Amino acid sequence: MKKLTLEALLKSVNEDSSVNSLVQSSPVCHKIFDPDFKLKFMSKSGVTALKIEDIEDFYGKFFPTDSAPKATRDIVDKYMHLASRGETNTIEYSFEVDRKVLWYRTTISPFFDAGDNLIYITADSMDITERKRDENDLIKAREEAVKANHAKSEFLSRMSHELRTPMNAILGFTQLMEMNAQSKLSDTEKKNLGMISSAGKHLLELINEVLDLSRVESGNIELSIKATDMVPIVDNVIFISQSLADEKGISLECHEFPLGKCLIDVDPLRFKQVVLNLISNAIKYNEPNGSVVVSYESQNSGVMRLGVRDTGHGIPGDKKDKLFKPFERFDVDAEHIEGTGIGLTISKQLIELMNGTIGFESVPGEGSFFYIDVPVSVKAPLSIQVEEETGSIQSSLTSNKKKILYIEDIPGNVELVRQILNHREEIRLLSASTALAGIELAQSETPDLILMDIQMPDMDGLTAFKRLQAKDETNSIPVIALTADALGADIEKALDMGFRNYITKPLDVPSFLNAIDEVFA
Numbered sequence: 001m002k003k004l005t006l007e008a009l010l011k012s013v014n015e016d017s018s019v020n021s022l023v024q025s026s027p028v029c030h031k032i033f034d035p036d037f038k039l040k041f042m043s044k045s046g047v048t049a050l051k052i053e054d055i056e057d058f059y060g061k062f063f064p065t066d067s068a069p070k071a072t073r074d075i076v077d078k079y080m081h082l083a084s085r086g087e088t089n090t091i092e093y094s095f096e097v098d099r100k101v102l103w104y105r106t107t108i109s110p111f112f113d114a115g116d117n118l119i120y121i122t123a124d125s126m127d128i129t130e131r132k133r134d135e136n137d138l139i140k141a142r143e144e145a146v147k148a149n150h151a152k153s154e155f156l157s158r159m160s161h162e163l164r165t166p167m168n169a170i171l172g173f174t175q176l177m178e179m180n181a182q183s184k185l186s187d188t189e190k191k192n193l194g195m196i197s198s199a200g201k202h203l204l205e206l207i208n209e210v211l212d213l214s215r216v217e218s219g220n221i222e223l224s225i226k227a228t229d230m231v232p233i234v235d236n237v238i239f240i241s242q243s244l245a246d247e248k249g250i251s252l253e254c255h256e257f258p259l260g261k262c263l264i265d266v267d268p269l270r271f272k273q274v275v276l277n278l279i280s281n282a283i284k285y286n287e288p289n290g291s292v293v294v295s296y297e298s299q300n301s302g303v304m305r306l307g308v309r310d311t312g313h314g315i316p317g318d319k320k321d322k323l324f325k326p327f328e329r330f331d332v333d334a335e336h337i338e339g340t341g342i343g344l345t346i347s348k349q350l351i352e353l354m355n356g357t358i359g360f361e362s363v364p365g366e367g368s369f370f371y372i373d374v375p376v377s378v379k380a381p382l383s384i385q386v387e388e389e390t391g392s393i394q395s396s397l398t399s400n401k402k403k404i405l406y407i408e409d410i411p412g413n414v415e416l417v418r419q420i421l422n423h424r425e426e427i428r429l430l431s432a433s434t435a436l437a438g439i440e441l442a443q444s445e446t447p448d449l450i451l452m453d454i455q456m457p458d459m460d461g462l463t464a465f466k467r468l469q470a471k472d473e474t475n476s477i478p479v480i481a482l483t484a485d486a487l488g489a490d491i492e493k494a495l496d497m498g499f500r501n502y503i504t505k506p507l508d509v510p511s512f513l514n515a516i517d518e519v520f521a
Contacts, residue, residue, distance in 0.1 A: 407438030
């Protein structure tokens with residue numbers, strides 16, 4: 001660009017009262033340099049900020065001076081040379097004055113004469129110290145938040161493990177006693193055992209939901225949103241819930257989806273959790289001989305609605321705004337109904353994390369209609385495996401005796417598995433209390449299946465699995481994780497590594513035996 005000569009420019013800013021007043025009153029620090037990068041002019045805002053007593057002492061010298069930090073001098077020097085080649089640049093740099101760090105944002109612009117000769121360079125600097133301080137505070141706060149979330153995640157993981165470990169013994173041995181109840185226990189003892197089992201399951205539900213709520217609220221929950229056919233998930237939940245409905249005398253009906261399948265973008269496991277919560281609530285909070293109807297309804301803007309209608313007591317108008325708050329329960333028989341009062345809170349947050357919504361309509365004395373709206377997917381479907389519950393613990397194995405190695409450091413857990421497998425004459429159980437001992441035993445005995453705890457004192461189960469995979473004698477042995485670590489990320493990581501299955505404690509005995517059957521089949 002063609003401009004005044006350096007002399008004319010300096011004369012204008014120094015002698016023209018209107019120009020001088022405008023330049024000197026500006027919060028921007030205006031500087032002018034000659035073609036040799038020597039300072040020729042600096043406005044008052046810069047002189048004041050840098051606490052320069054006599055600016056004349058700086059004119060005709062390189063700027064920043066040698067007293068400036070070397071990093072500052074280097075960066076300014078770099079961009080001044082770029083300016084000498086005709087490039088306009090904006091840079092940010094720091095400067096220390098009286099032990100205080102100041103930050104500036106400077107635009108460096110070159111000016112040339114008609115012969116393309118550099119005649120002067122201007123540098124217009126704005127003090128951005130306050131903005132930088134705010135940015136640094138924000139970065140620091142973000143880093144602290146990340147650390148806090150990490151610490152909370154670690155705490156939740158540890159608490160999940162520590163709470164589940166004793167529950168494994170309580171529920172596991174209770175199931176074993178119930179399996180033998182017909183021949184060994186009196187009616188009173190059977191009843192007492194049932195109460196222990198019911199209370200233990202309720203406590204486990206509370207542990208799971210409190211940990212889930214904490215993970216959701218802290219942002220530590222991980223979702224795997226995929227194109228998913230919702231129909232088999234709903235059908236599976238209906239199948240699972242039918243026994244509860246029969247027990248309560250509630251009819252459970254699900255309308256058929258006319259197109260056969262409906263693809264939605266959700267995390268399949270978490271979506272199933274939400275649907276199960278709505279249907280189980282509709283059953284538990286219903287009237288005797290009532291009904292529950294599950295329906296599908298297409299909405300506008302590519303949304304599918306799954307509805308659950310019950311014939312329960314309904315929700316009073318003055319309580320509706322508290323429905324999705326944790327530990328709030330309003331049914332007239334709520335104190336006699338098992339539940340934590342957390343399920344709807346978690347369901348709402350999970351559905352919203354999956355870009356859906358949850359809502360309800362209710363008329364006291366007539367019942368309620370809960371619904372979830374989720375986005376319909378345009379992607380390919382995810383293959384869904386529907387799990388069927390079974391109470392059978394009979395073996396489907398017909399092969400010769402199998403060896404199972406259980407690597408576990410808690411003796412009570414080993415004894416529980418030993419007693420469970422006593423029901424399988426075709427299985428011989430080996431055990432090791434440390435990962436290293438387990439690896440050695442696997443090499444010498446070559447078991448048909450390894451059950452692997454994840455948290456052990458000498459080596460974690462994931463590392464032990466990698467070592468087994470690295471050895472020719474053991475790399476083909478299927479491994480099932482058997483652990484109290486129940487976080488979704490832990491499960492996904494183990495399965496991705498090659499674990500055949502991932503079973504969380506407390507053990508459900510039929511499911512545990514079915515997992516073994518699947519491996520040996």
